[in-house]
Amino acid sequence: MxxxxxxxxxxxxxxxxxxxxxxxxxxxxxxxxxxxxxxxxxxxxxxxxxxxxxxxxxxxxxxxxxxxxxxxxRLDGPTLLQLTRTGAVTFEQAGAIVAALAMSIHKTPLPSEVLSMRECMEARLDHDDGKLPKHIAPEILTLIDRLPPGDGLCHTDLSPGNVIMTSEGPKLVDWAGVMCGPAVLELGFLHVVLSELAPEIADNPERPRATNAAAQTEYARLTGISPAELTAAMEPYLPIVRTFIVLGDVVPSLRERLIQRIEAGLRSED
Structure with missing residues (x-):
């Protein structure tokens, strides 16, 4: 071109x-x-x-x-992350935007090319080069088989840095991690990215945590369930989310900590 x-x-x-x-x-x-x-x-x-x-x-x-x-x-406009950094958008407003995007995406007709959560995990495990201890792989696949698979579209990285605030409204970039799964899988990715990964590299660690809390609360309100019920539904999927993140080598410095949390989460599911 x-x-x-x-x-x-x-x-x-x-x-x-x-x-x-x-x-x-x-x-x-x-x-x-x-x-x-x-x-x-x-x-x-x-x-x-x-x-x-x-x-x-x-x-x-x-x-x-x-x-x-x-x-x-090229999308003209600041990212949602940039707007929260300057204070032009509050954490509550950012969370509401992310929650609305999550709902909209999950209701989108599923493209035929999208793989299931299990198929995506199998593909990632096939290309693992030692980032994940060998005993975790079969346990994660067993956990996936035990949980409701879901049938909605999941972006898997709805972090504010991927939301461009254009004059036409928010637009979403970075679609490399798309998969089919339940809504709580999407929210699980959001939770881990914003409350476990982003605080390690953010200039203000509380900003991503506050945005995640606001997004989870707003999603619960929009769906008519309590935040506690949403957290409980999301919890079993967190070892799966952390495994995807380890296999993707997103933040290598946090690999050992994530693996410890994966193992703890798997034990709690036994």
Whole structure:
């Protein structure tokens, strides 16, 4: 595609985003990250866009110096994370936005390409290179088989940094971790990302925790259940969420702590 690599404007665990052409950005995989991850994300973005989910348009694919990239519509506006940092949006407001997105996504018709929670876990375990102790894999699969599988769309990373506040409303990026599962799986990912991972790297550790608490409370209100009931329903899925995060090597420095929590969670399910 016509364009040129410009200013770096963002970075995630597996990719970096750069300006590309007017109104466009390119999301380049980091060296060593398999192309299949980006190909899957392209399919997911196109599928959810067709279903009406507020996401950027995909314009094409490129390879630069051996790195595979996706050319996407550039979304103008700050991230929800940036707005909470400046105080322009309160934690309660941010939580309400995230909760509404979670509900909207879960009600979206499921694209045929989306894998189940178990299928995604099996795929990740097949490519584990020693990040996870061997005894955990069969126990996690047993736990997944014991829990309600759910049949809704889960983004799995509804963190405020992935929500772009455009003039047309909030839009969601980073669709590489999509899977089919129950709503409480989505909320479990949100809880672990914002209350266990983000506080370790945030300038204000209480900000992600407060945003998560607000989102969980608002989701409970919207669905008509108590926060305590929502927490209880989410709890059995947390070892699964933490296993996905360890296998994704999102925050390597927290791997041992997450593994300890996975093992504790599995013991509590026995």
């Amino acid at each position: 016509q364009g040129s690599l410009g200013e770096k404007i963002g970075e995630g665990a597996h990719s970096e985003a750069y300006t590309w052409a007017p109104g466009q950005v390119v999301k380049l995989l980091k060296p060593g990250v398999p192309r299949g991850m980006a190909w899957f994300e392209v399919r997911m973005i196109r599928a959810v866009l067709a279903a009406g989910v507020p996401v950027p348009e995909v314009f094409g694919e490129v390879t630069l110096d051996g790195r595979f990239g996706i050319v996407l519509q």
